[in-house]
Amino acid sequence: MSSQLELFDALEYDAYRFGPYCLDCGVDTIEIGQYPYAVVDEVWHEAVPASTVPAGTGMLCIPCLEKRIGRPLKREDFETITWERGWLPRDVRERMWSAS
Ligand SMILES: [Zn+2]
Numbered sequence: 001m002s003s004q005l006e007l008f009d010a011l012e013y014d015a016y017r018f019g020p021y022c023l024d025c026g027v028d029t030i031e032i033g034q035y036p037y038a039v040v041d042e043v044w045h046e047a048v049p050a051s052t053v054p055a056g057t058g059m060l061c062i063p064c065l066e067k068r069i070g071r072p073l074k075r076e077d078f079e080t081i082t083w084e085r086g087w088l089p090r091d092v093r094e095r096m097w098s099a100s
Contacts, residue, residue, distance in 0.1 A: 019059075022061040023058050024067070024068070025063075032061065032089075034062055034089065035087075037082045038079035039065070039077050039079065040078070040079060047068040047069050062088075062092055073096060074096060075097055
């Protein structure tokens with residue numbers, strides 16, 4: 001498993017190269033407070049098959065990610081660093097924590 005710091009660097013790099021825009025609806029995820037966040041690999045790869053975008057790149061807003069995987073996200077779907085750093089907006093965080 002990669003270190004949390006490497007993960008953070010990767011997210012920063014990703015936004016720099018590809019922008020913070022949702023692959024599906026095009027919303028600026030920085031503007032709506034949904035950048036960055038990190039879900040576990042299994043969830044991301046289910047939503048974004050490696051064949052559709054270069055591995056480890058691309059961004060989805062939370063509603064579009066949930067649409068792609070066909071279910072609401074749970075807190076376990078996210079990497080710990082997402083919670084430790086408070087990366088998601090309060091309303092999203094509260095919804096995740098009360099869901100499970
Ligand atoms: Zn979207």
